[in-house]
Amino acid sequence: MKILITGGGGFLGSRLARALLARGELGGRAISKLALVDGAFPDDLPADPRLEIVKGDVCELEVDRDTAAVFHLAAVVSGAAEADFDLGMRVNLEGTRRLLERLRRCERAPRVVFASSVAAFGGELPPVLDDSTTPAPQTSYGTQKVIGEYLVSEYSRKGTIDGRSLRLPTIVVRAGKPNAAASSFASGIIREPLNGVVAQCPVAPQTGVWLLSPRRVVEAFIHAHELPPAAWQSGRVVNLPGITASVAEMLEALGRVAGAEVAGLVQFKPDARIQSIVKTWPVRFRTARALAMGFRADDGIESVIRDYVADAGIRLG
Numbered sequence: 001m002k003i004l005i006t007g008g009g010g011f012l013g014s015r016l017a018r019a020l021l022a023r024g025e026l027g028g029r030a031i032s033k034l035a036l037v038d039g040a041f042p043d044d045l046p047a048d049p050r051l052e053i054v055k056g057d058v059c060e061l062e063v064d065r066d067t068a069a070v071f072h073l074a075a076v077v078s079g080a081a082e083a084d085f086d087l088g089m090r091v092n093l094e095g096t097r098r099l100l101e102r103l104r105r106c107e108r109a110p111r112v113v114f115a116s117s118v119a120a121f122g123g124e125l126p127p128v129l130d131d132s133t134t135p136a137p138q139t140s141y142g143t144q145k146v147i148g149e150y151l152v153s154e155y156s157r158k159g160t161i162d163g164r165s166l167r168l169p170t171i172v173v174r175a176g177k178p179n180a181a182a183s184s185f186a187s188g189i190i191r192e193p194l195n196g197v198v199a200q201c202p203v204a205p206q207t208g209v210w211l212l213s214p215r216r217v218v219e220a221f222i223h224a225h226e227l228p229p230a231a232w233q234s235g236r237v238v239n240l241p242g243i244t245a246s247v248a249e250m251l252e253a254l255g256r257v258a259g260a261e262v263a264g265l266v267q268f269k270p271d272a273r274i275q276s277i278v279k280t281w282p283v284r285f286r287t288a289r290a291l292a293m294g295f296r297a298d299d300g301i302e303s304v305i306r307d308y309v310a311d312a313g314i315r316l317g
Helices: 011-023 078-083 085-103 140-157 184-194 214-226 247-258 272-278 288-292 301-312
Strands: 002-006 033-038 051-055 067-072 111-117 162-168 199-201 208-212 237-239 243-246 266-268
Touching: 002 011, 011 033, 011 214, 067 085, 067 214, 078 085, 078 140, 078 272, 085 111, 085 140, 111 140, 111 214, 140 162, 162 214, 184 199, 184 247, 184 301, 208 214, 214 301, 237 288, 243 247, 243 301, 247 301
Parallel strands: 002 033, 002 067, 033 051, 067 111, 111 162, 162 237, 199 266
Antiparallel strands: 208 243
C-alpha cells in the first residue's frame, strides 16, 4: 500500500515514518511506498527503498491516485499562525482543503488521519471538558483546525475519504530546537535543562498544560488508522487522552529525575503574547470516548520525562 505523510519532515511526522517503516504494514497490508512531504527534512531519516522524500508545499501537492492512507500533520504552528494570519490560513486551511480535493481523485477512498488540536476549545470553559463540549477556538490556529475537522467530516460523509480527526494535547517532550508554537515552552523547560542549557519559561509556575508524549501520539495516529469505520460513526473527531501538569509540577518531576541543579536551570521570564494564547487552552478533560476506543494516556509527567531521557540517550548524574 502507498502512504502519504504531510509534515513528514517534522518531529512527529518523521517519528511516525520510522514507526511505520519498522512495522512494515498498516491495516494488514504491506507498505510498498511511504511518501513524506515537507519543506525540510532531518538528516537521520532511514535509508529505505520504500521511503520517498518530497520537498515542497502542501498547497501544491500532487497525490498518487492509488494512495491508500494519509496522515495529514502539516501545519503552521500556533504562535506563527497567530503572528502571520495569511500564512496560517493558506497552509492550515487552504492546504487542508486542497489536499482533500486531490484525494477525491484517488481510485478508492483513502483513510485519512488529521492532526487537530485542543486549541479547538477556548472562551468560557467548564473546569473539566468532555466529549460534549462545543469547540469555541480563540486563536487563528484553533479556528483553522476546527474548520479542518469539519472538512474531514464532510468529505467522509460524501464518501471520498474515510477520515478521522484527533485533537492533540500539547506534545511533551519534543526533541530538537524550540519552534514558533506557543506551547514550545512546555518541552523547552525539560529539554534544555537536560542538555545543560538555561531555559526561559514565558508563563507562570501555576500554568497548567494538557499533555501527551511523542510515544503515545505516534501510537494514537496508527491506532486511529487501524480502527474500523464503524468505530467513528458517532463522530469523526475525538479528544485524545492526556495528563494535566502545571509548570511547577513539571519542574518538580524534572528535579526528581535529573536533580535540583538541572531543574534550577529554568528561569521565569513572562511573555504577554504567549500568555494570551496559552490561557485560552483547556487544561483538564474527561476522555471517555477515546479511552473506550482504545487510545491511551501517559502514566504521569515523571514517566514522560524518563521516556524522553531514554529515547534521547541522555546520561544523568
